[in-house]
Every structure is written in structure tokens, then in C-alpha cells.
Amino acid sequence: MVDAALWRTAFVLVLGTFMATLDTTIVSVALDVLVDRFDASVTGIQWVSTAYLLAVVAAVPASGWLADRFGGRRTWAVAVAVFLVASALCALAWSLPSLIAFRVLQGLAGGLLPPVGQALLARAAGRDRIGRVISVVGVVPLLSPVLGPLAGGAILGAASWPWLFLVNVPVGAVALLLVRRCVPASAPVEPRAPFDLRGAALLAPGLAVLVFGLTEVGRGRAVPLGVAVAAVAVGAVMLVAFVVHGLRTTRVPLIDPRLFTRPPLGVAAVALVVLGASVFGTMFLLPLYLQGAGGLTAWETGLLLAPQGLGAAAGSLWVSRVVHRLAARTLVLGGITLVALGTAVFTQLGHDVPDAAIAVSLLVRGLGAAMIGAPVLALAYRGVEPAHLPRAAGALNLLNTLGGSVGTAVLAVVLQTRLTGRGPDAAAAFGDTFWWVLALTALAALAATRLPGQRARGAAA
16 A cells, blocks of 8 residues: 555655656747847757756766765755756856756756656655556656646746746755655665766767767758767767676676666666657657647647646556556557557648647547556566666666657657658658657567566555
8 A cells, every 4th residue: 555655755756857857848938039038049049958958868877876875865855956056047047158058957967866766766665566656656757748848838928038947946945845854765875886987988978979969960950960970870889888898897887788688677678768759759749840830839839739748647547546456568558559549640740630639649649658657667666676776767767768869869850851852741741750650659569568468466556
């Protein structure tokens, strides 16, 4: 049984995840405002979002070592404090370079919050209760791509741009006030493993360079194409080198590649990568379509995207009731089927798809996404020893983040190619790109068939 104390722990920890994931997308509707404020180009302003994303990707791999070295609760609280300071500095930024620098600091702190928070929650819940708890709090990353633009539009309608960042201050302050009272302390791991300097030098920069290269290839104008392609190649080589290092080192690597050879973590990794690419990729493509070919304003776009958040919320509540009774494979395959059905409608963009059909499809996708993420995470955490939870959480969150960032960048490249091929028929180019999203769901379904076909024993009702 999940008691009130555990729900209080979950509430506090989810505040950190909410801030970090919301800030990934909240500034997306403010780019035009920032262009005017800082007298900058659109290409330059894009770095306000890109810098945050790259910092998040770079920070996630270190989350496990930091939690082991300093204790999970302390690491989480310090990350919240740094995130709040960075948010205030963003609101006070006097130039575009200063805003980008403060967004990097914000991203470095924000990248630690979801994995460290999940590790603390998994440890507090234990194997028997993690399914119910993660199914509720796991809805937050699914809501952020929807709530970010909607919240950003609402804030800009009532206040000036600094409030996009100042909105974090009361949320983070509440989290800091409650963390000692509601979140159990976790002692540092003994013996303390030395920091994997070589792994950090390969993994974090490699991820950042890869995502940067893919993003610039998709954008098609910020840097020369040759530079972007070279960045992709360099990033890929560095990641391969990290895997080789992780398999050969006799010390504890930053992220242990062997984790993914242990069932069910390998299958869970594939599912999380694809889920991240599908959710964030769709939330990248649809606003572009709706505000371009669809002719909607940012606020109207946010309202039309809201059904995905409603579906995710409703799905998470239902999953919390059945996750202990149904096999992970049953839930995940059902969720993938719903995501595929919702995505199929978007492949017909360019053929006058009604707004009502888009809203219903997003609702269905939200329900399906809730049925995928929580069971996969619960299954993965049940199979990990408590001492290994911080590093496992870091690995799983890294893959989800990587799926979202790399998946979005790849879909941007596909969209750019189809826009060139379609010429004036831009709407149809979006439909073509969504066939790739549909292919991702087929890949996820193939991986999900390897999940356990029986429900977990001993799960709490």
C-alpha cells in the first residue's frame, strides 16, 4: 500500500522534474519576443533553447556519480538551489550571450533533477510500490512538451519575458523547504568510486556535439552544412570510444554499458529512447505545422496540443491502478498501439485534416504514452539493487533525454528534406515526416515483445 508519507516524497521530488522539463519548452513561444528584446537574429536566439538542451544532455551522465559521492538528497537539493539561482540570473540577463550562459547553468542543474529524483523515489518506494508511484509522477515528462508552450504563451500574455524564468522561483522554493522533511536521506556510497574523468571527457562532450550537429543539420542555416556533418561524425566517434572505454575499464564508469545487457534494462532502454523521440518529436513537428500551414497563433496551438496532456494524465491514473496486476508487455504493447493509431492521422497532414481529428489523435497518443513510460521504468527499477539505483536512473534518463533530443533533430533533418522535395506543398511534407514517427513506434513494438509476459510478483496493491 502506498502511504501518505511516500506520496509526500513523490510530490516534492516531482517539483524538481517539473521545473527542469518545463524549461525545455517554455521559451519556444518567446523567441520572437527575445529577438526584439536583445536585437538579435533568429539563429542567435535559437541558442537560448539549444544551450539549455545541450547542458541537460551533458549533465545527466554525472548524476549517478554525484548521488553516490555526496548522497542523493543533498545532490538533489543543491541542484534545485543552483537551478533557482540560474533562473533568476536568466531573468536579469542584459544581453544574449549572458542569457545563453545562464541557460547553460540552468541546464546543468536541471539535467540532474529527474534522474536523482527518480533514484530517491525508487529507493523510498521499494520494489513492491515503485510501479504505482512512478505511474503517477512519470506523467510530468509527458506533460512538459504540451504545458511548456501553453504556459509560455499565458505568461507572455500577462507579463514580460523575465517571468518565463521567475516562475521557477516559488516552485523551487517550496521544494527546498520541504525536501528535508519529506524526502528520506540517502548516505553516500562506500567505498567512494573515483570520478571517471576519461569517460566524462568522452560521453558528455560527445553527446553535446552529436546533438548540436544534428540540430544544425536540421536547421539548415545556422552553420555551414559541412561543419554540422563533421560535428555529427565527431560526436558519434566519441560515443563509440566511450562504450569501448566503459567495457574495458577496471573502475566504475560514468555510465556502465553492461547495465543494458541485463534483462530487462536493454529492452527498457530501447522503449525509452523511442518514447522520447516520439513524444518530443511530435511536439516539435506539430507546432511548426499548426503555426505555419495551419495559420494558428501560439496560444491557439497550445490549446490544440493540450489533449495530449489530458490523455497522459488520465492514462497515468489508470495505469497506477493496474500496473501491479497486468504484465509490463501487455501495458506497453497496448500503449504503443494507441500511439501508433494517434500518429497515423498525422501522416495525412496536407489532406485537410480537421482540428478535431488532431485533438482526438493527441488524446489517444497521450493515453498510449502513459501506458509505456511508467511500466518500463517500474520494471527496470525493480531489477536494480538499491545501491545501483542512482547510476541506473542516470542511464535510463540519459537514454530518454537522448531519444528526445536526437529524435527531434533527426526528424528536423527529415522535415527539411521533405520541404525541399515537396516545394510549395509544405503541409504534405509534415505528413511525410510523420511516417518516420510511425516507424519509430513499430521499432518500439518489436522491442516490447521481449518484455516479461507475466506481472511482477509481490507488487503492492
